[in-house]
Amino acid sequence: MPSAAKACDLILFGTKGDLARRKLLPALYQLEKAGLLQADTRIVGVARDQMDRAEYQALVKKNLATFVKKEPLDDDVVAAFEQRLHYVQVDLSSQQDYLKLKDVIDAEQRIPVSYFATPPALFPAICKGLHAAGLAEEPARVVLEKPIGHDLESSREINALVAQYFNENQIYRIDHYLGKETVLNLLALRFANAIFASNWDHNSIDHVQITVAEEVGVEGRWSYYDDAGQMRDMVQNHLLQVLTLIAMEPPARLDADSIRDEKLKVLKALRPINVSNVHEKTVRGQYAGGFVSGGSVPGYLDEEGSRANSSTETFVALKIDIDNWRWAGVPFYLRTGKRMPEKRSEVVICFKPQPHNIFHETYKHLPANKLIIRLQPDEGVEVQVMNKIPGLGEHMQLKQSKLDLSFDETFKSKRIADAYERLLLEALLGNQYLFVRRDEVEHAWRWVDGILDAWKATSESPKSYQAGSWGPVAAISLLARDDRNWDE
Numbered sequence: 001m002p003s004a005a006k007a008c009d010l011i012l013f014g015t016k017g018d019l020a021r022r023k024l025l026p027a028l029y030q031l032e033k034a035g036l037l038q039a040d041t042r043i044v045g046v047a048r049d050q051m052d053r054a055e056y057q058a059l060v061k062k063n064l065a066t067f068v069k070k071e072p073l074d075d076d077v078v079a080a081f082e083q084r085l086h087y088v089q090v091d092l093s094s095q096q097d098y099l100k101l102k103d104v105i106d107a108e109q110r111i112p113v114s115y116f117a118t119p120p121a122l123f124p125a126i127c128k129g130l131h132a133a134g135l136a137e138e139p140a141r142v143v144l145e146k147p148i149g150h151d152l153e154s155s156r157e158i159n160a161l162v163a164q165y166f167n168e169n170q171i172y173r174i175d176h177y178l179g180k181e182t183v184l185n186l187l188a189l190r191f192a193n194a195i196f197a198s199n200w201d202h203n204s205i206d207h208v209q210i211t212v213a214e215e216v217g218v219e220g221r222w223s224y225y226d227d228a229g230q231m232r233d234m235v236q237n238h239l240l241q242v243l244t245l246i247a248m249e250p251p252a253r254l255d256a257d258s259i260r261d262e263k264l265k266v267l268k269a270l271r272p273i274n275v276s277n278v279h280e281k282t283v284r285g286q287y288a289g290g291f292v293s294g295g296s297v298p299g300y301l302d303e304e305g306s307r308a309n310s311s312t313e314t315f316v317a318l319k320i321d322i323d324n325w326r327w328a329g330v331p332f333y334l335r336t337g338k339r340m341p342e343k344r345s346e347v348v349i350c351f352k353p354q355p356h357n358i359f360h361e362t363y364k365h366l367p368a369n370k371l372i373i374r375l376q377p378d379e380g381v382e383v384q385v386m387n388k389i390p391g392l393g394e395h396m397q398l399k400q401s402k403l404d405l406s407f408d409e410t411f412k413s414k415r416i417a418d419a420y421e422r423l424l425l426e427a428l429l430g431n432q433y434l435f436v437r438r439d440e441v442e443h444a445w446r447w448v449d450g451i452l453d454a455w456k457a458t459s460e461s462p463k464s465y466q467a468g469s470w471g472p473v474a475a476i477s478l479l480a481r482d483d484r485n486w487d488e
């Protein structure tokens with residue numbers, strides 16, 4: 001624990017909701033277990049139900065028993081964690097109720113860190129209420145969950161509203177992909193290894209692929225998801241954040257603004273996609289019924305709560321050009337979808353082929369090297385290289401093989417922390433480098449809005465794909481047109 005760390009009151013708005021129960025409270029338990037919470041830090045749950053402290057402690061304990069997976073609960077850790085828990089009943093739409101927070105929280109004693117695990121529609125009321133209760137002045141912090149808006153205009157409204165009460169250096173916008181160990185490892189891989197740093201541009205790299213495939217469908221979230229679709233739900237935030245980390249220039253320092261300035265430059269350099277090139281650059285799909293993990297699953301339009309004729313996309317593939325010196329002529333292909341054959345997130349850096357092939361008599365084409373960064377599951381880094389097969393034959397026999405660094409194998413005793421553990425820790429420590437700055441969010445929306453508008457203007461329905469497949473055939477053509485194929 002850095003000595004500068006100060007005790008905080010983490011105020012969990014929406015403490016009874018899905019995110020808090022499934023992710024935030026289990027993550028805080030893990031921080032307790034790892035000894036990473038400052039001794040005097042407290043967790044103040046806020047919900048509209050009437051409950052006393054003991055009832056809230058019992059509720060959280062029950063919740064941990066359900067959602068702390070892969071390991072038995074440690075009773076001593078639970079007991080220590082319980083001591084940090086407090087509860088305040090607040091109807092978030094009643095301004096009067098926020099004053100109750102003052103009875104429990106003393107901003108002089110601990111830094112108030114307010115986590116908005118609620119529908120975004122409540123953000124204005126919460127900000128106003130915090131201000132009235134004297135919990136918005138620096139050094140107070142506020143942690144905002146996605147989605148920050150539905151488009152550029154609405155994200156600006158939310159950001160402007162929050163900015164009335166909090167300065168940018170108090171605002172922590174979550175993109176949970178930035179908390180994933182393997183996404184963070186992109187920084188290590190790129191900037192701690194000269195072998196990659198000196199080969200990270202259009203001279204050496206042919207193209208880049210980013211795949212974020214999910215087995216799950218909409219999981220009972222139809223009404224939220226149908227309004228969003230995969231473009232807003234995954235591309236605007238997670239995939240573009242991963243892309244910026246791959247494409248950005250080396251930041252001068254490992255601090256929030258150095259990194260965020262570089263990410264922003266990438267977002268500004270994304271070539272716009274609009275009606276003139278949307279056909280060539282994008283594919284949108286929607287899953288039909290099929291089979292995933294051996295079981296049959298319904299199509300998107302037959303999911304619980306569905307509405308007939310929805311044209312919301314559950315799959316997106318994009319060919320992205322970055323108009324800057326480093327990436328001139330190097331396309332970034334992105335794809336993400338629900339109901340894919342497996343959960344798999346990875347980045348594939350495909351290097352250029354050899355300029356001259358001395359093995360041409362036996363091998364007309366030598367496969368190019370690939371660097372595969374497996375983000376999840378089976379986290380690791382793999383380099384595909386050509387090797388000589390040992391033997392005395394007349395011709396050299398070559399084989400493509402892998403240098404494979406599996407995190408599981410290499411860091412055997414190390415548990416891979418959930419993204420929310422890292423992000424909660426950094427928010428409590430006051431480090432913003434893993435959180436998204438306002439201008440990043442708005443530039444990402446500006447670019448994504450161009451595609452959404454173009455799709456709307458062409459009014460084409462998404463292409464159907466069978467659940468359990470890798471998306472519509474058009475996604476294969478997107479690369480085949482360039483004489484390339486997805487890394488399978």
Ligand SMILES: NC(=O)C1=CN([C@@H]2O[C@H](COP(=O)(O)OP(=O)(O)OC[C@H]3O[C@@H](n4cnc5c(N)ncnc54)[C@H](OP(=O)(O)O)[C@@H]3O)[C@@H](O)[C@H]2O)C=CC1
Nearest residue numbers: 014016017018019048091092093117118119120145146147
């Ligand atoms: N769930 C997830 O995995 C993820 C969620 N998010 C985002 O996090 C936020 C929360 O999501 P999620 O937890 O799933 O949503 P839920 O609907 O499960 O939880 C929202 C919580 O807000 C509370 N709430 C709503 N209105 C009031 C009110 N007037 N007064 C007091 N409390 C109120 C609800 O209380 P009550 O129980 O009393 O209704 C509920 O506990 C959303 O913005 C979502 O988009 C982002 C990424 C992942």
Ligand SMILES: O=C1O[C@H](COP(=O)(O)O)[C@@H](O)[C@H](O)[C@H]1O
Nearest residue numbers: 146176214216233234238345376
């Ligand atoms: O933000 C979201 O992310 C999840 C995928 O997260 P992962 O950590 O499991 O890769 C996605 O399922 C959900 O639709 C989206 O809102």
